[in-house]
Amino acid sequence: MSTIDLAETTLRELNRTLQSASTGSFRVTNPRGAHAVAAGLNSDIEVEIDGPVGYYCAGMHQVGSVTVRGNASTGLAENIMSGTVRITGNATMSAGATGHGGLVVVEGNAGARCGISMKGVDIVVGGNVGHMTGFMAQAGNLVVLGDAAADLGDSIYEANIFVRGAIESLGSDCIEKEMTDDNFAVLERLLTASGLTARTDEFRRFGSARQLYNFAVDDIDAELANNGKASV
Amino acid sequence: MCGIVGLFLKTEKYRSDLGRLTAAMLHEMRSRGPDSAGFAVYDQGSANKTRLTLLNKATQDTYDGVDSGSDWRSMAASLEGHLNAEVEVRPLADHAVLETSGDGRAARQWVIDNVVDVDVLSYGQQIELFKSVGDPDLVADRYDLAGRSGTHAIAHTRMATESAITTSGSHPFVTGSDTCLVHNGSLSNHNQLRRGLERNGESFQTENDSEVAAGYLSWRLRNGDTIDAALEQALLDLDGFYTFAIGIKDGFAILRDPIACKPAVVAETDDWVAMSSEYRAIAQLPDVEHSSLFEPEPGKVYTWSLTS
Known part of the structure; x- marks a missing residue:
């Protein structure tokens, strides 16, 4: 494993090294809240970051694994496509935002709008999540072992949200749904992959009621009449 | 941002x-x-004194390092007459800190009403305040942020x-x-x-x-x-x-x-x-x-x- 010290190496140099590596494992020290650490990884490498990171850590993550031993600021693993991003501490706003695939594990708490507009990523949060988590989530699974703050799953499409703890309130068009055998299997698989321990029968599932205007075919006609084109 | x-x-x-x-x-x-x-x-200030930090707006965006102290002192003399209290002046670049035992709120309003091209940036027993356009590090340097002590x-x-x-x-x-x-x-x-x-x-x-x-x-x-x-x-x-x-x-x-x-x-x-x-x-x-x-x-x- 090679070590890159951000007290001595520039961020740009670090990311160039990581993005041009095809294999191997790397340890990053002294991140001290720097932005875009290990962003844009495109090979199956392993990166361990010792300390807290700033915005967009492991952002635009194509493949590979990133582990942060510390906290992360806004946009952890935003737009992740595959691979794994794990953080041992807390993440602030918009963790896993717009992710298409892969797994994001936040062992601590995640802040507001975790999984906003997620499009297929799986996210597992060991602690609590902030308000408007799962806002406009389109696909994928979001697992919360702790509590969820206000407006969970607002305007959600087809994603599944599993919560073990208390729900402050559900957002617009988000409802509780029955846990099917398939749901239990998915939950079991994600808990195992995350390394976090919980019983699957303690979770409730939430998803879309599909009652918002964008789910109604008649409304598309109205849109067409008004604007000359659908706004979908 | x-x-x-x-x-x-x-x-x-x-x-x-x-x-x-x-x-x-x-x-x-x-x-x-x-x-x-x-x-x-x-900082903890002194109980009976109010400080006001003033900005000379005439030079604010073109400040060239010239001390405008003489103008401040003539303004302070007029303010003393209004407050019926002594006013000390400490110029710093395009700012000045005034200290008086007179009424701080009245002093602020007098400056706003009577002095053209001067903003009252702060007043109070504990606060001093400095600001400028330009690189934040240069602003901190010019008004000696690093050399200051206090509580918050x-x-x-x-x-x-x-x-x-x-x-x-x-x-x-x-x-x-x-x-x-x-x-x-x-x-x-x-x-x-x-x-x-x-x-x-x-x-x-x-x-x-x-x-x-x-x-x-x-x-x-x-x-x-x-x-x-x-x-x-x-x-x-x-x-x-x-x-x-x-x-x-x-x-x-x-x-x-x-x-x-x-x-x-x-x-x-x-x-x-x-x-x-x-x-x-x-x-x-x-x-x-x-x-x-x-x-x-x-x-x-x-x-x-x-x-x-």
Whole structure:
């Protein structure tokens, strides 16, 4: 494993090294809240970051694994496509935002709008999540072992949200749904992959009621009449 | 964008380092607001003296290092006549700190009403405030932030959105005694609020939305609210996006709007409380690795006081 010290190496140099590596494992020290650490990884490498990171850590993550031993600021693993991003501490706003695939594990708490507009990523949060988590989530699974703050799953499409703890309130068009055998299997698989321990029968599932205007075919006609084109 | 920094020292331990630590934090927030910067530093002051920090607007955006001290002294002489009290003057670049045993609020209003091209940046027993357009590091250097000691400091780097890039439009803002505010965000109802506050005796010196938030707080505090009560009411009366860091006499406060798009992180040890837009500013502080770190919740009032 090679070590890159951000007290001595520039961020740009670090990311160039990581993005041009095809294999191997790397340890990053002294991140001290720097932005875009290990962003844009495109090979199956392993990166361990010792300390807290700033915005967009492991952002635009194509493949590979990133582990942060510390906290992360806004946009952890935003737009992740595959691979794994794990953080041992807390993440602030918009963790896993717009992710298409892969797994994001936040062992601590995640802040507001975790999984906003997620499009297929799986996210597992060991602690609590902030308000408007799962806002406009389109696909994928979001697992919360702790509590969820206000407006969970607002305007959600087809994603599944599993919560073990208390729900402050559900957002617009988000409802509780029955846990099917398939749901239990998915939950079991994600808990195992995350390394976090919980019983699957303690979770409730939430998803879309599909009652918002964008789910109604008649409304598309109205849109067409008004604007000359659908706004979908 | 904009970057916010606040440092509140609960014990004596780092008080002689207050300015140095605040400057290190401000440096990290340069990229969030490269167009202008400002800082307010609170010390224990002296009980019977009010200080006013003034800005010479005639030179504010073209400051060339010339000391405008002689002008300040003739202005202070007129102010002495109005207050019927002595006024001492300490010029610093395009700013000056006035100290008087006279009434601070009356002095502020006299300057606003009678002196062309001068803004009153602050007044109070504990606060001094400096701001300018330009690189935040240069602003900190010019007004010797690093050399200052005290109990708490609030600083700001600005990326202007709602009003022009001028020194007057830079943060922090003070409209009431020892009450200072910095803002990341934008208010939607500031014109309406400003008109209401002016009817209630507040006076403003800029078109800036954040000055209205400062005026709102000053008005509520002057009418007997505690800082907690004033901020609870602000949640109902202010419309827009905001993360505020607020300095008051012997105290420090944080408020975020209920949506909380604008970032904030807080760290606390036995000796200090620090708040910033980003962790990398807080990472500069001593013993930070043993601090308790949290993200302030949306719509929740946080306050700290030296006296409680």
